[in-house]
Amino acid sequence: MRTGDLIRYLAAHRDSNDRLMARARTLSPEEVEGSTDPEVLRIRRMALAVWGEVCRMRGFVRLQALGDRVLWGRISPHHDVGFEICDFFARRFPGKMIVLGDGRRSWTSLYSDGALLHQEGGGLAATLAEISGIMDLSAEGGEEEEEEGRQVSEEKGGEERDEKEVDPPHMGAEEGAGTAAGDLWTAYYQSQDVPRKAGGRRYGGRISKRSIRSAGLDTEKGSGSAKLQDFI
Amino acid sequence: MTALEKMARLAAGSSFDSVGPASGRALDLAKVEVLGRGTKYDLCTSSAARREREEGLASALRRGLCHSFTGSGRCVSLFKTLYTNACPHDCGYCPNASTSAKKRIFSYSPEELARITLDLYQENRIEGLFLSSGIGRDENETMEEMIEAVRLLRTAHHFRGYVHLKILPGSSKEHVRQAMELADRVSVNLEGPSAARVAELCPSKEYENDILARQRYIRDLSREVSLPAGQTTQMVVGAAGETDREIFDRILFEYDILNLKRVYFSAFTPLAGTAFADRVKAPAWREHRLYQIDWLRRVYKLEEGEIAAAFDDEGFLRNSDPKVAIARSSLDEPIDPNGASFAELIRVPGIGPKSARRILLCRKNGRIERMGDLAKLGVAARRAGPFLQVGGKAAATLDRWGA
Numbered sequence: 001m002r003t004g005d006l007i008r009y010l011a012a013h014r015d016s017n018d019r020l021m022a023r024a025r026t027l028s029p030e031e032v033e034g035s036t037d038p039e040v041l042r043i044r045r046m047a048l049a050v051w052g053e054v055c056r057m058r059g060f061v062r063l064q065a066l067g068d069r070v071l072w073g074r075i076s077p078h079h080d081v082g083f084e085i086c087d088f089f090a091r092r093f094p095g096k097m098i099v100l101g102d103g104r105r106s107w108t109s110l111y112s113d114g115a116l117l118h119q120e121g122g123g124l125a126a127t128l129a130e131i132s133g134i135m136d137l138s139a140e141g142g143e144e145e146e147e148e149g150r151q152v153s154e155e156k157g158g159e160e161r162d163e164k165e166v167d168p169p170h171m172g173a174e175e176g177a178g179t180a181a182g183d184l185w186t187a188y189y190q191s192q193d194v195p196r197k198a199g200g201r202r203y204g205g206r207i208s209k210r211s212i213r214s215a216g217l218d219t220e221k222g223s224g225s226a227k228l229q230d231f232i
Numbered sequence: 233m234t235a236l237e238k239m240a241r242l243a244a245g246s247s248f249d250s251v252g253p254a255s256g257r258a259l260d261l262a263k264v265e266v267l268g269r270g271t272k273y274d275l276c277t278s279s280a281a282r283r284e285r286e287e288g289l290a291s292a293l294r295r296g297l298c299h300s301f302t303g304s305g306r307c308v309s310l311f312k313t314l315y316t317n318a319c320p321h322d323c324g325y326c327p328n329a330s331t332s333a334k335k336r337i338f339s340y341s342p343e344e345l346a347r348i349t350l351d352l353y354q355e356n357r358i359e360g361l362f363l364s365s366g367i368g369r370d371e372n373e374t375m376e377e378m379i380e381a382v383r384l385l386r387t388a389h390h391f392r393g394y395v396h397l398k399i400l401p402g403s404s405k406e407h408v409r410q411a412m413e414l415a416d417r418v419s420v421n422l423e424g425p426s427a428a429r430v431a432e433l434c435p436s437k438e439y440e441n442d443i444l445a446r447q448r449y450i451r452d453l454s455r456e457v458s459l460p461a462g463q464t465t466q467m468v469v470g471a472a473g474e475t476d477r478e479i480f481d482r483i484l485f486e487y488d489i490l491n492l493k494r495v496y497f498s499a500f501t502p503l504a505g506t507a508f509a510d511r512v513k514a515p516a517w518r519e520h521r522l523y524q525i526d527w528l529r530r531v532y533k534l535e536e537g538e539i540a541a542a543f544d545d546e547g548f549l550r551n552s553d554p555k556v557a558i559a560r561s562s563l564d565e566p567i568d569p570n571g572a573s574f575a576e577l578i579r580v581p582g583i584g585p586k587s588a589r590r591i592l593l594c595r596k597n598g599r600i601e602r603m604g605d606l607a608k609l610g611v612a613a614r615r616a617g618p619f620l621q622v623g624g625k626a627a628a629t630l631d632r633w634g635a
Contacts, residue, residue, distance in 0.1 A: 030596075033589065033590050033593055034590045034591075034592070034593025034597070034609070036594060036605050036608040036609065059309075059356075061356055062355055062356055064355065065354070069240075069243040089356070094246075095243060095246035110242060112243070112246055117238070117239050117242070119235045119239065131240050134240040135240050135243075180351075181351050181352070181355055181357075183261055184259055184261065185355075187262075188264050188265070188311065188352070190265065191264070191265045191267075191268030191269040191272065192268060192269075192271075192272055192312065
């Protein structure tokens with residue numbers, strides 16, 4: 001990992017502090033790679049944890065359109081990586097506003113004419129409502145998420161949420177269920193699934209439960225097996 | 233005016249919208265399902281290679297981005313589909329073969345396929361497109377339509393996501409060129425390690441002319457046309473009685489002579505309705521061991537002669553780590569990580585290129601005196617232990633007790 005990336009990812013870690021940052025600035029890439037010093041190992045682990053979350057969020061966030069010019073999705077990152085992810089999608093979809101967030105925070109980015117603009121705001125629903133008002137659109141998403149976010153926050157007494165609650169439980173397919181794109185995805189996903197493939201367990205064992213959970217999609221979770229809810 | 237307001241007005245005034253609104257049209261989901269199922273056994277990875285362009289829909293900046301996992305643990309990162317499932321070939325293992333049980337025939341149109349890809353891409357469900365196909369009425373006609381679909385994505389929609397395009401056996405050189413100009417990666421399915429094996433798998437295909445000649449086209453054209461993720465191929469393992477040694481020899485040819493980036497393996501699974509429905513299923517571990525051998529050759533750069541130690545007398549791999557078999561035959565004495573070269577270190581099971589590099593870096597600051605230090609550098613200490621001498625001590629092994 002390059003020093004610049006290391007410092008950027010370390011700075012985004014929720015347990016990062018000035019002492020670790022100062023130490024990280026003195027490290028060469030070779031030292032980071034080859035050291036057995038416990039503090040350097042900790043710095044490396046922390047940077048990799050943030051990098052992993054960025055990678056996971058980029059893969060698992062599902063975007064929905066609000067009008068022609070806005071794409072929004074739900075993320076609830078453990079570390080301070082909201083802009084990292086939001087900017088990534090802004091660059092991917094130039095000219096479209098990307099709004100990501102949860103019930104408490106949101107990040108908005110726009111890449112237009114070679115310039116990247118971004119803004120941090122309150123809850124996702126509030127941000128979407130504000131954008132809808134400006135653009136004269138009808139906001140449809142986010143309210144439920146905002147409410148959920150509030151509830152979780154209240155239950156935890158406003159404290160940092162633990163690992164279990166980091167990944168929204170519904171990041172992906174539920175919002176698409178019944179829509180053309182949601183049905184399309186379900187049909188395609190099931191065509192690729194090989195539930196009885198030998199060796200699947202071995203491969204599956206390498207994928208963290210957290211990653212599977214953060215996909216959170218009913219389609220993926222079901223994978224051909226009936227659940228109790230299916231009979232109710 | 234708030235920053236959000238400025239951004240909203242800028243976005244509303246932007247004239248660039250390559251994705252456009254989602255289609256919202258009713259799709260034939262049976263078609264999506266059937267044509268998607270047709271690529272279930274096609275393999276692909278490395279969706280990060282992208283063509284550098286200044287504008288348009290940028291692709292992922294990171295490689296190996298997975299968007300979801302199936303129940304069997306497969307990563308889904310691309311929209312993998314057939315263009316059509318009509319095919320005159322008679323491949324015994326393929327459910328789309330002309331000899332397979334009757335099936336409904338579906339085909340996309342270029343516009344339809346482009347729209348579906350964009351719809352899924354906009355929702356961030358996929359990272360790109362993997363497009364394969366049956367031959368249809370004619371390989372060149374179908375290839376032309378596949379190319380047209382990708383051309384629509386690339387030019388009309390400025391799509392810069394990853395595209396892996398299959399070259400149909402027998403396609404013209406001009407179609408191969410056009411495919412290479414548009415795709416990040418192209419591949420021709422090899423299916424078997426030799427002409428005789430392919431004749432058994434698929435009597436209607438000419439190994440030399442339909443497959444190898446197309447691979448040579450790609451190799452030759454890649455001197456003129458940039459192909460960011462290179463050429464790959466895929467083999468069915470265990471359907472025609474081929475040995476692992478035959479497959480390995482073919483791998484060497486593909487890498488050394490045809491400059492392929494990757495060879496993929498798919499363990500044969502007999503499917504109902506196909507000509508090979510009654511044949512014995514190949515064990516999944518065979519596919520896994522072949523990938524390990526491939527890795528040892530491609531990444532570890534082990535010599536052909538060294539790798540030969542992993543095969544038994546009949547030319548098959550055992551269901552155990554081939555690197556351990558190779559190490560047992562080639563490493564006579566335990567290696568001291570404080571003095572070993574990179575090449576020596578990566579031959580030790582449990583030490584890969586990354587941890588070998590870390591050991592070399594760590595040695596600059598001091599000696600490695602404990603196995604614990606190696607574990608901190610990413611070495612799988614339990615596997616590496618019998619082959620290492622750390623702090624002047626070598627781990628006890630059954631061989632040494634016997635000596």
